[in-house]
Amino acid sequence: xxxxxxxxxxxxxxxxxxxxxxxxxxxxxxxxxxxxxxxxxxxxxxxxxxxxxxxxxxxxxxxxxxxxxxxxxxxxxxxxxxxxxxxxxxxxxxxxxxxxxxxxxxxxxxxxxxxxxxxxxxxxxxxxxxxxxx
Amino acid sequence: xxxxxxxxxxxxxxxxxxxxxxxxxxxxxxxxxxxxxxxxxxxxxxxxxxxxxxxxxxxxxxxxxxxxxxxxxxxxxxxxxxxxxxxxxxxxxxxxxxxxxxxxxxxxxxxxxxxxxxxxxxxxxxxxxxxxxxxxxxxxxxxxxxxxxxxxxxxxxxxxxxxxxxxxxxxxxxxxxxxxxxxxxxxxxxxxxxxxxxxxxxxxxxxxxxxxxxxxxxxxxxxxxxxxxxxxxxxxxxxxxxxxxxxxxxxxxxxxxxxxxxxxxxxxxxxxxxxxxxxxxxx
Numbered sequence: 001x002x003x004x005x006x007x008x009x010x011x012x013x014x015x016x017x018x019x020x021x022x023x024x025x026x027x028x029x030x031x032x033x034x035x036x037x038x039x040x041x042x043x044x045x046x047x048x049x050x051x052x053x054x055x056x057x058x059x060x061x062x063x064x065x066x067x068x069x070x071x072x073x074x075x076x077x078x079x080x081x082x083x084x085x086x087x088x089x090x091x092x093x094x095x096x097x098x099x100x101x102x103x104x105x106x107x108x109x110x111x112x113x114x115x116x117x118x119x120x121x122x123x124x125x126x127x128x129x130x131x132x133x134x
Numbered sequence: 135x136x137x138x139x140x141x142x143x144x145x146x147x148x149x150x151x152x153x154x155x156x157x158x159x160x161x162x163x164x165x166x167x168x169x170x171x172x173x174x175x176x177x178x179x180x181x182x183x184x185x186x187x188x189x190x191x192x193x194x195x196x197x198x199x200x201x202x203x204x205x206x207x208x209x210x211x212x213x214x215x216x217x218x219x220x221x222x223x224x225x226x227x228x229x230x231x232x233x234x235x236x237x238x239x240x241x242x243x244x245x246x247x248x249x250x251x252x253x254x255x256x257x258x259x260x261x262x263x264x265x266x267x268x269x270x271x272x273x274x275x276x277x278x279x280x281x282x283x284x285x286x287x288x289x290x291x292x293x294x295x296x297x298x299x300x301x302x303x304x305x306x307x308x309x310x311x312x313x314x315x316x317x318x319x320x321x322x323x324x325x326x327x328x329x330x331x332x333x334x335x336x337x338x339x340x341x342x343x344x345x346x347x348x349x350x351x352x353x354x355x356x357x358x359x360x361x362x363x364x365x366x367x368x369x370x371x372x373x374x375x376x377x378x379x380x381x382x383x384x385x386x387x388x389x390x391x392x393x394x395x396x397x398x399x400x401x402x403x404x405x406x407x408x409x410x411x412x413x414x415x416x417x
Contacts, residue, residue, distance in 0.1 A: 038377075039346070040377075046346050050348075094386055111384045111385070
Protein backbone atom coordinates (compact mmCIF):
# COMPACT_ATOMS: atom_id res chain seq x y z
CA UNK A 1 0.00 0.00 0.00
CA UNK A 2 1.51 3.33 -1.09
CA UNK A 3 0.85 6.82 0.18
CA UNK A 4 0.12 9.14 -2.71
CA UNK A 5 -0.46 12.38 -0.83
CA UNK A 6 -1.48 13.60 2.60
CA UNK A 7 -2.35 16.72 4.53
CA UNK A 8 -3.96 18.22 7.61
CA UNK A 9 -6.52 20.90 8.18
CA UNK A 10 -8.03 22.35 11.37
CA UNK A 11 -11.56 21.49 12.49
CA UNK A 12 -12.26 24.02 15.21
CA UNK A 13 -15.39 25.95 14.30
CA UNK A 14 -18.76 25.16 12.80
CA UNK A 15 -17.54 26.66 9.49
CA UNK A 16 -14.60 24.24 9.45
CA UNK A 17 -17.10 21.39 9.07
CA UNK A 18 -18.09 22.87 5.72
CA UNK A 19 -14.43 23.21 4.71
CA UNK A 20 -13.71 19.62 5.80
CA UNK A 21 -16.59 18.42 3.63
CA UNK A 22 -15.30 20.39 0.67
CA UNK A 23 -11.80 18.95 1.06
CA UNK A 24 -13.22 15.43 1.32
CA UNK A 25 -15.36 15.94 -1.77
CA UNK A 26 -12.41 17.28 -3.76
CA UNK A 27 -10.16 14.40 -2.70
CA UNK A 28 -12.83 11.79 -3.35
CA UNK A 29 -13.34 13.17 -6.85
CA UNK A 30 -9.59 13.08 -7.47
CA UNK A 31 -9.54 9.45 -6.33
CA UNK A 32 -12.12 8.71 -9.00
CA UNK A 33 -14.89 7.66 -6.65
CA UNK A 34 -18.41 7.29 -7.97
CA UNK A 35 -20.97 9.89 -6.97
CA UNK A 36 -22.65 7.57 -4.50
CA UNK A 37 -19.34 6.75 -2.78
CA UNK A 38 -18.40 10.40 -2.72
CA UNK A 39 -21.71 11.30 -1.11
CA UNK A 40 -21.36 8.58 1.51
CA UNK A 41 -17.83 9.60 2.40
CA UNK A 42 -18.64 13.29 2.52
CA UNK A 43 -21.62 12.59 4.78
CA UNK A 44 -19.42 10.54 7.12
CA UNK A 45 -16.88 13.38 7.17
CA UNK A 46 -19.66 15.80 7.99
CA UNK A 47 -20.75 13.71 10.99
CA UNK A 48 -17.25 13.13 12.35
CA UNK A 49 -16.06 16.69 11.80
CA UNK A 50 -19.10 17.99 13.63
CA UNK A 51 -18.48 15.56 16.49
CA UNK A 52 -14.91 16.88 16.68
CA UNK A 53 -16.19 20.45 16.97
CA UNK A 54 -19.20 19.86 19.22
CA UNK A 55 -17.99 17.09 21.56
CA UNK A 56 -14.19 17.20 21.17
CA UNK A 57 -13.93 20.97 21.49
CA UNK A 58 -12.16 21.22 18.14
CA UNK A 59 -9.26 19.33 16.61
CA UNK A 60 -7.72 18.45 13.27
CA UNK A 61 -8.49 16.38 10.22
CA UNK A 62 -5.65 14.41 8.61
CA UNK A 63 -6.16 13.00 5.13
CA UNK A 64 -4.23 10.44 3.14
CA UNK A 65 -4.73 9.26 -0.41
CA UNK A 66 -3.67 5.60 -0.51
CA UNK A 67 -2.79 3.40 -3.43
CA UNK A 68 -3.19 -0.34 -3.36
CA UNK A 69 -3.18 -2.93 -6.08
CA UNK A 70 -6.00 -1.96 -8.38
CA UNK A 71 -7.67 0.47 -6.05
CA UNK A 72 -7.35 3.93 -4.58
CA UNK A 73 -8.53 4.89 -1.12
CA UNK A 74 -9.07 7.93 0.99
CA UNK A 75 -8.25 7.74 4.69
CA UNK A 76 -9.33 10.51 7.05
CA UNK A 77 -8.56 10.91 10.75
CA UNK A 78 -10.36 13.23 13.12
CA UNK A 79 -8.29 13.99 16.18
CA UNK A 80 -9.24 16.03 19.21
CA UNK A 81 -7.95 16.57 22.73
CA UNK A 82 -11.42 16.62 24.21
CA UNK A 83 -12.90 14.67 27.12
CA UNK A 84 -12.83 11.34 25.25
CA UNK A 85 -15.63 8.77 25.19
CA UNK A 86 -16.15 6.93 28.50
CA UNK A 87 -18.27 4.10 27.09
CA UNK A 88 -17.38 3.22 23.49
CA UNK A 89 -20.03 0.50 23.24
CA UNK A 90 -22.74 2.89 24.27
CA UNK A 91 -21.43 5.54 21.87
CA UNK A 92 -21.63 3.03 19.04
CA UNK A 93 -25.27 2.27 19.78
CA UNK A 94 -27.86 3.58 17.34
CA UNK A 95 -29.95 6.34 18.79
CA UNK A 96 -27.81 7.06 21.81
CA UNK A 97 -26.55 10.61 22.18
CA UNK A 98 -24.80 12.57 24.90
CA UNK A 99 -25.88 15.80 23.25
CA UNK A 100 -29.07 16.87 21.49
CA UNK A 101 -28.56 15.06 18.21
CA UNK A 102 -30.28 12.02 16.73
CA UNK A 103 -27.56 9.68 18.01
CA UNK A 104 -26.84 8.31 14.55
CA UNK A 105 -23.75 10.28 13.60
CA UNK A 106 -20.99 7.95 14.79
CA UNK A 107 -22.78 4.71 13.97
CA UNK A 108 -24.02 6.11 10.67
CA UNK A 109 -20.52 7.18 9.71
CA UNK A 110 -19.30 3.66 10.47
CA UNK A 111 -21.87 2.20 8.07
CA UNK A 112 -20.97 4.70 5.35
CA UNK A 113 -17.30 3.70 5.04
CA UNK A 114 -15.24 0.55 4.43
CA UNK A 115 -12.93 0.80 7.43
CA UNK A 116 -13.64 2.43 10.76
CA UNK A 117 -11.34 2.79 13.74
CA UNK A 118 -12.05 4.54 17.03
CA UNK A 119 -9.29 5.31 19.54
CA UNK A 120 -10.39 7.01 22.73
CA UNK A 121 -9.92 7.12 26.47
CA UNK A 122 -11.55 9.37 29.07
CA UNK A 123 -9.54 12.59 29.34
CA UNK A 124 -7.25 11.71 26.46
CA UNK A 125 -9.25 12.84 23.48
CA UNK A 126 -10.65 10.91 20.58
CA UNK A 127 -9.31 9.85 17.20
CA UNK A 128 -11.66 8.40 14.59
CA UNK A 129 -10.13 7.08 11.36
CA UNK A 130 -12.23 6.15 8.34
CA UNK A 131 -11.22 4.73 4.97
CA UNK A 132 -13.18 4.35 1.79
CA UNK A 133 -11.86 2.51 -1.27
CA UNK A 134 -12.87 2.93 -4.87
CA UNK B 135 8.50 56.61 28.32
CA UNK B 136 11.32 58.57 26.76
CA UNK B 137 10.41 61.08 24.09
CA UNK B 138 11.85 61.52 20.65
CA UNK B 139 14.69 64.01 20.90
CA UNK B 140 14.92 67.01 18.60
CA UNK B 141 18.32 65.81 17.52
CA UNK B 142 16.73 62.64 16.07
CA UNK B 143 14.12 64.65 14.27
CA UNK B 144 16.77 66.89 12.76
CA UNK B 145 18.75 63.89 11.60
CA UNK B 146 15.66 62.42 9.92
CA UNK B 147 14.91 65.71 8.22
CA UNK B 148 18.48 66.23 7.07
CA UNK B 149 18.82 62.81 5.50
CA UNK B 150 15.34 62.54 4.15
CA UNK B 151 16.29 61.91 0.55
CA UNK B 152 18.65 59.11 1.42
CA UNK B 153 16.12 57.60 3.79
CA UNK B 154 13.50 57.59 1.06
CA UNK B 155 15.83 55.97 -1.43
CA UNK B 156 16.84 53.19 0.97
CA UNK B 157 13.27 52.60 2.06
CA UNK B 158 12.04 52.28 -1.52
CA UNK B 159 14.89 49.92 -2.36
CA UNK B 160 14.13 47.72 0.68
CA UNK B 161 10.45 47.67 -0.22
CA UNK B 162 11.28 46.46 -3.70
CA UNK B 163 13.65 43.82 -2.31
CA UNK B 164 10.92 42.50 -0.06
CA UNK B 165 8.47 42.27 -2.90
CA UNK B 166 6.04 44.58 -1.15
CA UNK B 167 5.62 46.59 -4.34
CA UNK B 168 3.77 43.96 -6.32
CA UNK B 169 1.23 45.45 -8.77
CA UNK B 170 2.27 48.88 -7.63
CA UNK B 171 3.39 51.58 -10.02
CA UNK B 172 6.78 53.04 -9.23
CA UNK B 173 5.44 56.53 -9.32
CA UNK B 174 2.61 55.65 -6.97
CA UNK B 175 4.99 54.09 -4.48
CA UNK B 176 7.28 57.11 -4.66
CA UNK B 177 4.38 59.36 -3.93
CA UNK B 178 3.18 57.23 -1.02
CA UNK B 179 6.58 56.96 0.64
CA UNK B 180 7.17 60.67 0.22
CA UNK B 181 3.79 61.58 1.62
CA UNK B 182 4.20 59.24 4.56
CA UNK B 183 7.60 60.61 5.51
CA UNK B 184 6.35 64.15 5.14
CA UNK B 185 3.39 63.42 7.40
CA UNK B 186 5.60 61.63 9.90
CA UNK B 187 7.99 64.54 10.15
CA UNK B 188 5.25 67.12 10.47
CA UNK B 189 3.49 65.07 13.14
CA UNK B 190 6.74 64.76 15.04
CA UNK B 191 7.40 68.45 14.64
CA UNK B 192 4.06 69.37 16.09
CA UNK B 193 5.28 67.77 19.35
CA UNK B 194 2.08 66.00 20.20
CA UNK B 195 3.86 63.07 21.76
CA UNK B 196 4.24 59.51 20.47
CA UNK B 197 0.70 58.33 21.11
CA UNK B 198 -0.72 57.90 17.62
CA UNK B 199 -4.27 57.95 18.98
CA UNK B 200 -4.07 61.71 19.58
CA UNK B 201 -5.25 64.48 17.29
CA UNK B 202 -1.75 65.38 16.12
CA UNK B 203 -1.64 62.05 14.27
CA UNK B 204 -5.01 62.32 12.59
CA UNK B 205 -3.61 62.98 9.16
CA UNK B 206 -1.14 60.15 9.20
CA UNK B 207 -3.79 57.71 10.43
CA UNK B 208 -6.10 58.83 7.66
CA UNK B 209 -3.30 58.34 5.16
CA UNK B 210 -2.62 54.80 6.42
CA UNK B 211 -6.30 53.93 6.32
CA UNK B 212 -6.50 55.04 2.71
CA UNK B 213 -3.30 53.16 1.97
CA UNK B 214 -4.47 49.86 3.43
CA UNK B 215 -7.82 50.14 1.67
CA UNK B 216 -6.11 50.62 -1.67
CA UNK B 217 -3.74 47.74 -0.93
CA UNK B 218 -6.66 45.49 -0.08
CA UNK B 219 -8.21 46.35 -3.43
CA UNK B 220 -4.93 45.58 -5.20
CA UNK B 221 -5.06 42.11 -3.69
CA UNK B 222 -2.16 42.54 -1.29
CA UNK B 223 -2.27 40.51 1.90
CA UNK B 224 -1.91 41.97 5.38
CA UNK B 225 1.79 41.15 5.53
CA UNK B 226 2.61 43.00 2.34
CA UNK B 227 0.52 45.92 3.47
CA UNK B 228 2.15 46.14 6.90
CA UNK B 229 5.65 45.79 5.52
CA UNK B 230 5.20 49.24 3.97
CA UNK B 231 5.73 50.64 7.46
CA UNK B 232 7.97 47.99 8.95
CA UNK B 233 10.48 48.23 6.12
CA UNK B 234 11.20 51.80 7.13
CA UNK B 235 12.75 50.47 10.33
CA UNK B 236 15.95 49.26 8.67
CA UNK B 237 17.04 52.53 7.02
CA UNK B 238 15.82 54.58 9.97
CA UNK B 239 17.74 52.50 12.52
CA UNK B 240 20.89 52.68 10.40
CA UNK B 241 20.52 56.43 10.28
CA UNK B 242 20.14 56.69 14.06
CA UNK B 243 23.07 54.41 14.61
CA UNK B 244 25.29 56.68 12.57
CA UNK B 245 23.92 59.78 14.17
CA UNK B 246 24.35 58.64 17.78
CA UNK B 247 27.44 56.51 17.29
CA UNK B 248 29.20 58.01 20.33
CA UNK B 249 26.18 58.08 22.63
CA UNK B 250 25.05 54.46 23.10
CA UNK B 251 22.58 55.30 25.86
CA UNK B 252 20.78 57.90 23.76
CA UNK B 253 20.90 55.60 20.76
CA UNK B 254 19.16 52.80 22.63
CA UNK B 255 16.56 55.17 23.97
CA UNK B 256 15.81 56.77 20.60
CA UNK B 257 15.75 53.42 18.84
CA UNK B 258 13.15 52.26 21.31
CA UNK B 259 10.98 55.33 20.78
CA UNK B 260 11.14 55.09 16.99
CA UNK B 261 10.51 51.36 17.07
CA UNK B 262 7.46 51.75 19.29
CA UNK B 263 6.13 54.47 17.04
CA UNK B 264 6.53 52.50 13.83
CA UNK B 265 5.04 49.40 15.45
CA UNK B 266 1.98 51.38 16.46
CA UNK B 267 1.60 52.79 12.95
CA UNK B 268 2.11 49.35 11.42
CA UNK B 269 -0.49 47.83 13.72
CA UNK B 270 -2.91 50.56 12.81
CA UNK B 271 -2.41 49.70 9.15
CA UNK B 272 -3.07 46.01 9.76
CA UNK B 273 -6.11 46.77 11.84
CA UNK B 274 -7.60 48.93 9.12
CA UNK B 275 -6.74 46.35 6.49
CA UNK B 276 -8.45 43.66 8.55
CA UNK B 277 -11.48 45.82 9.09
CA UNK B 278 -11.99 46.45 5.38
CA UNK B 279 -11.69 42.72 4.73
CA UNK B 280 -14.17 41.93 7.48
CA UNK B 281 -16.60 44.46 6.05
CA UNK B 282 -16.50 42.61 2.74
CA UNK B 283 -17.10 39.24 4.44
CA UNK B 284 -19.95 40.61 6.51
CA UNK B 285 -21.63 42.06 3.45
CA UNK B 286 -21.34 38.75 1.64
CA UNK B 287 -22.82 36.89 4.61
CA UNK B 288 -25.79 39.23 4.68
CA UNK B 289 -26.28 38.89 0.96
CA UNK B 290 -26.25 35.12 1.40
CA UNK B 291 -28.91 35.27 4.10
CA UNK B 292 -31.06 37.39 1.83
CA UNK B 293 -30.52 35.02 -1.04
CA UNK B 294 -31.43 31.89 0.79
CA UNK B 295 -34.99 32.54 1.90
CA UNK B 296 -37.16 32.50 -1.16
CA UNK B 297 -40.47 30.96 -0.15
CA UNK B 298 -42.47 30.79 -3.37
CA UNK B 299 -46.15 30.24 -3.94
CA UNK B 300 -46.75 27.48 -6.50
CA UNK B 301 -50.52 27.35 -6.33
CA UNK B 302 -53.31 28.54 -4.13
CA UNK B 303 -52.49 26.84 -0.83
CA UNK B 304 -49.16 25.37 -1.94
CA UNK B 305 -45.84 26.91 -0.91
CA UNK B 306 -42.40 25.74 -2.00
CA UNK B 307 -39.04 26.33 -0.36
CA UNK B 308 -36.08 25.49 -2.57
CA UNK B 309 -33.15 24.95 -0.19
CA UNK B 310 -29.69 25.65 -1.51
CA UNK B 311 -26.27 25.01 0.01
CA UNK B 312 -25.35 24.05 3.51
CA UNK B 313 -28.23 23.25 5.78
CA UNK B 314 -26.51 23.52 9.13
CA UNK B 315 -26.00 26.66 11.18
CA UNK B 316 -28.38 29.46 11.92
CA UNK B 317 -29.17 29.99 8.24
CA UNK B 318 -31.50 27.00 8.37
CA UNK B 319 -33.20 28.45 11.39
CA UNK B 320 -33.96 31.65 9.50
CA UNK B 321 -35.18 29.82 6.44
CA UNK B 322 -37.52 27.65 8.49
CA UNK B 323 -38.88 30.61 10.40
CA UNK B 324 -39.71 32.43 7.21
CA UNK B 325 -41.45 29.35 5.84
CA UNK B 326 -43.59 28.99 8.94
CA UNK B 327 -44.43 32.68 8.82
CA UNK B 328 -45.46 32.44 5.17
CA UNK B 329 -47.71 29.48 5.99
CA UNK B 330 -49.51 31.66 8.53
CA UNK B 331 -49.67 34.64 6.17
CA UNK B 332 -51.02 32.75 3.17
CA UNK B 333 -53.01 30.08 4.94
CA UNK B 334 -51.25 27.46 2.83
CA UNK B 335 -52.21 23.84 3.36
CA UNK B 336 -49.15 22.20 1.86
CA UNK B 337 -45.51 23.19 2.01
CA UNK B 338 -42.91 21.57 -0.25
CA UNK B 339 -39.30 21.66 0.95
CA UNK B 340 -37.02 20.98 -2.00
CA UNK B 341 -33.54 19.74 -1.15
CA UNK B 342 -32.16 19.34 -4.70
CA UNK B 343 -29.62 22.07 -4.00
CA UNK B 344 -28.38 20.55 -0.73
CA UNK B 345 -25.18 18.60 -1.42
CA UNK B 346 -24.96 16.78 1.91
CA UNK B 347 -27.76 15.40 4.05
CA UNK B 348 -26.29 14.26 7.36
CA UNK B 349 -27.97 13.66 10.71
CA UNK B 350 -28.02 17.33 11.65
CA UNK B 351 -29.65 18.32 8.37
CA UNK B 352 -32.13 15.46 8.78
CA UNK B 353 -32.91 16.63 12.28
CA UNK B 354 -33.60 20.13 11.00
CA UNK B 355 -35.87 18.72 8.31
CA UNK B 356 -37.76 16.54 10.78
CA UNK B 357 -38.24 19.46 13.13
CA UNK B 358 -39.57 21.55 10.27
CA UNK B 359 -41.99 18.84 9.22
CA UNK B 360 -43.23 18.52 12.80
CA UNK B 361 -43.64 22.28 13.16
CA UNK B 362 -45.54 22.54 9.88
CA UNK B 363 -47.87 19.74 10.95
CA UNK B 364 -48.47 21.38 14.30
CA UNK B 365 -49.70 24.40 12.36
CA UNK B 366 -52.23 22.21 10.61
CA UNK B 367 -50.47 22.16 7.27
CA UNK B 368 -48.75 19.28 5.50
CA UNK B 369 -45.18 18.97 4.32
CA UNK B 370 -43.59 17.17 1.38
CA UNK B 371 -39.83 16.86 0.99
CA UNK B 372 -38.75 16.75 -2.64
CA UNK B 373 -35.44 16.51 -4.48
CA UNK B 374 -34.22 13.33 -2.79
CA UNK B 375 -31.55 12.17 -5.25
CA UNK B 376 -30.48 8.50 -5.45
CA UNK B 377 -27.15 9.02 -3.68
CA UNK B 378 -28.83 11.00 -0.92
CA UNK B 379 -31.47 8.30 -0.51
CA UNK B 380 -28.80 5.59 -0.13
CA UNK B 381 -26.83 7.69 2.31
CA UNK B 382 -29.93 8.26 4.43
CA UNK B 383 -30.53 4.51 4.54
CA UNK B 384 -26.95 3.83 5.65
CA UNK B 385 -27.09 6.54 8.26
CA UNK B 386 -30.10 4.76 9.72
CA UNK B 387 -32.33 7.81 9.54
CA UNK B 388 -36.02 7.19 9.94
CA UNK B 389 -38.00 9.38 7.55
CA UNK B 390 -40.96 7.04 7.37
CA UNK B 391 -43.50 9.47 8.64
CA UNK B 392 -42.46 12.02 6.06
CA UNK B 393 -43.76 12.22 2.51
CA UNK B 394 -40.83 12.41 0.12
CA UNK B 395 -40.55 12.70 -3.65
CA UNK B 396 -37.66 12.51 -6.07
CA UNK B 397 -38.39 15.84 -7.70
CA UNK B 398 -40.40 18.99 -7.33
CA UNK B 399 -42.77 18.16 -10.20
CA UNK B 400 -43.90 14.94 -8.51
CA UNK B 401 -44.31 16.78 -5.22
CA UNK B 402 -46.46 19.43 -6.90
CA UNK B 403 -48.58 16.76 -8.57
CA UNK B 404 -49.16 15.06 -5.23
CA UNK B 405 -49.96 18.37 -3.55
CA UNK B 406 -52.47 19.26 -6.26
CA UNK B 407 -54.22 15.93 -5.99
CA UNK B 408 -54.43 16.30 -2.23
CA UNK B 409 -56.12 19.64 -2.74
CA UNK B 410 -58.48 18.00 -5.19
CA UNK B 411 -57.13 19.89 -8.19
CA UNK B 412 -56.76 17.93 -11.39
CA UNK B 413 -54.89 19.12 -14.42
CA UNK B 414 -55.79 18.21 -17.99
CA UNK B 415 -54.12 19.00 -21.28
CA UNK B 416 -56.04 21.51 -23.33
CA UNK B 417 -57.41 20.26 -26.59
